[in-house]
Amino acid sequence: MKLSILLAGSILTSAIAGNVYAQTCGAQPSCSDLGYTYTGSTSDCLSPALKCPFNTSYFNCTKKADTFYQFKLNWAWASDIPGKQDWPAYQNGIVIGHAHDIKNYGAFIIINGKKIGSLTGDVTQRSFFYFNISEGDRITIDADDVHATFVPYYGS
Incomplete structure (x- = not known):
């Protein structure tokens, strides 16, 4: 009889202590x-x-x-990109522009070492371009007459 009372008391104590612990976790x-x-x-x-x-x-x-x-363009922060120079992108954005052919073999754009071109093979034609770039990308526009603008995004 004493064993059953002792057992019932310990079970009741465990239930009360467990319930209090759950409420204050x-x-x-x-x-x-x-x-x-x-x-x-x-x-x-x-x-x-x-x-x-x-x-x-x-x-x-x-x-x-x-x-x-x-992806809204921030024209207030637009900047020109010179030709034949390594240019680092300081933000995400776009590059738009045109370039004149280089001595009859075309204009090239180089992004992070990847050469894209010849965009035209005719000395009298211009190459028009548009591309997205990410912060840290490096761009070179290999052409004689370059008119390129970088326009960053507002959100970057």
Whole structure:
């Protein structure tokens, strides 16, 4: 009889202690702490919104405006690229321009050591170009008459 009372008492003590421990294990993080920062309409999300598991009025998604901003051209920071010189890209962006043929064998563009050309084989023609580059890329435009502009993206 004493053994059964002792056993019942230890089981009850374990249950109470376990229950108290479970209730005090830690504070629940907020939706903001988990990255769910938007509230309101999800109509401008590019994909289905991810809702906070603790409060479904908070969500996270890729917004159309945020995506456009990443690739919006920042013409205020545009800069010219000289010909026949190694030029390092200081941001993500685009290069646009044209170059005149080099002594009848064409104009070349070299990006990170990769030679692209001859873009034209006629001494009277110009080569027009447009390409995307990433921060740290190295560009050389091998031509006699180069008119090239680098335009960075706002979001980079």
